Amino acid sequence: MPANAPHPWLRALGLVTVVIAGAWLGLLTVGDVRVPVGPVNTTMTLRPSLSGGTKINVSPLGALRLDSHTAPVRLDVNVDQLDPERAQALVDHPERLSGLQDEVAHDVEHGTFDLALRSTVAVVAGATALGLAVYRRPRRALAAGGLALALLAVSGASAYATWNPKSVLEPRFSGLLSSAPSLVGDARSIVTEFDVYQRELARLVTNVTKLYDVTSTLPAYQPDPTTIRVLHVSDIHLNPASWKITASLVEQYKVDVIVDSGDTMDHGTAAENGFLDPVADLGVPYVWVRGNHDSLTTQHRLERMKNVHVLDDGRAETVAGLRFAGIGDPQFTPDRSAATGGDAAERLAGA
Template identity: 45%
Template sequence: MHGVLVVAVACTAAVLAVLGAGAVHRDVGPVRARLSLVLASGGGTHVALPPVGRLTMDTHSGPLALRVGVQDVDLPAARGLLTGAVPREDLVRDVGADVRSALRALALRSTAVALLAGALACAVVFRDPRAVAVGVAAVLAGLAATGAVVAATARPQAITRPTYTGLLAQAPALVGAARNARTDFGAYSERLAQLASDVTRLYARLQALPETSTGDSTRLLWISDVHNNPQAYSLVRTLVAQYDVRAVVDTGDSTDLGTDVENRQLAGIADLPVPYLWVRGNHDSAATQAYLAALPNVRVLDDGATTQVAGLRFAGTGDPRFTPVKRLQEAPGAAAAELARAGQALARAVDDSPEPVDVALVHEPAMAPPLHGHVPLVLDGHVHERRSRTREGTLELTQGSSGGAGLRMLDGGRTRPLEVSVLHFDPATRALVAVDEITVAGLGEQRVVVERRPVSSYGSAQEAG
């Protein structure tokens, strides 16, 4: 029993000492950072960027997480970085070395602080050299076990998939360029350098310094199931500007009932400075489709129509059903068969297209299976939650509700976040390379999360978003 108490005292003192006095301050490129360890069952790396938010990366499993706080930026060095005076190769080399040095310093300081605290605690409490020796041994064993867990679960590739939480305006700078998602995971120093550049660019922007643009991908904004929520279109306008997207893709259910009153609130789409691709949802009437088709920048895709935007070819068809109010009776399987027939007709149109189709647009996931194997990417919505699946070489992505399920939530419905995505395509191959999944908390809230997902992260099984 005495031995258990000794171990408990030593380990408790060691943990408290590491949390309280284990931090180190180091320069990582032009960024001055504070590195510390905190208790966290999920582990990971958390980069605090006051006052704009934080980045989280699933770099390892618990029991300790790495916390990095950006404290300052060397402005002369930042100017050299942003103007190109610092060669990229030098930045990659220097940042990689700085990170390794900082992590070594953190490990050494934390180890020393833990051992010293464990020894002192045992000496003060038990006043027995043997207790001190047992306590130090217990702390050493705990440190070794923790290090083994971190080493065994290390995922350096996680820095290519950051999750950003904070102010929406800073998301593009912090999530970084889409090419990071395609980086060889073994050569992650490149991403560390890019992250240092992104942080520097952010703070330089806040200091009114000139900024640069990576512009390495063709970006499209994808929304679905707005259901009359004007907040969604405000978000669209913001993202079109901040991400410099080439077009907006909308997979339907812009309205609830498809009435003339609802249609008129879509007039603001005409003010967007980019093309707007749209397919009809089951809540959108023929009148809604006609209204949108008359707007100068809207391209309605129906009955297998195709269009070229930003170097990509799209094909789409509207939902064959108009069901703004749930049918009281419906023959079993009738809806599924009708949706499947619409998908089959679109698949034939894709096959008959004189140019290869890159993206197919439908509203309901039940319309997508006939398209598997005919087109690289299918986008749909309807179910108000993010999903994905890969079948026969086709990636199918399902969007959540970009309107937070619409204004119906004001009438006792459950508040949902607004979910939109920025799709990154390789301009040379026209292939999807990454998706920024953006989630904005519902009415009255300001929380924003942006998660970068490389296309390789979407598995073959159905995923709930």
């Protein structure tokens, strides 16, 4: 071996690095599979992970995670939209709801099979292409592709061996879906009372489809060039999903100014101020007035942001061509079980 030749272990480590990077790029580029599951359209993909499992994203409501398997890959499922034609078919033929569970299971099985095939091609192609770009030798590139296929096979075997179908009974919710167990009951109650939930699902699908039918026939709104779009938000109370939803509405409806009428916080403490950071990235003026859950500490934090206009003491400001005036709530009462707070409560919030 030449004196300047790299150690075999270093060459092997370099090859593994190229394989992992190429496989990841392949999955990111062409690894998605669009799958209709029951009345909704979904996108499935595999992502590298240290713990495995399944993540189901229901934007903008949040996500739920399942400990479905242990492997270096995670299954991501994005719920994109409700398909109006399939939903209408369920409304027109409610007897199909009795077979909806089997239909969903079949759709998921079919989608998982398609995802496995597509992911295999994506992983091998990505690792081979990156191997050829790095080493510029076809044999090394093919070795990279073969190693990627072997790693994917091991990951699949690990997922199969550790597959836990009961994980659906213990999902972990995030975002607005965190309230799901208290709203619809836990997964075990859904299983034991499936007939009740089946009837409720029929009502839900019916209502959503009727709403779609009505809105789809409304005339398209053609705003005047001088139209000013105002988005009103209130009582956010540290909701972690609020800023993503707000940003989505700003972009979708070309909002000119946001008006927040308070109670952005829960207790108005200095520790909560970091929650306000995304306000600076919304890209439009933000008019804010203090609520009874917001302290002067909260107000001072917002006053330092360039796009925020704080209203208090009856002051009026012209923002986006509109005149706004407001007075912050004179009572700071984040805890209704305690007496109405004054200076002492404000000092405690700023501690």
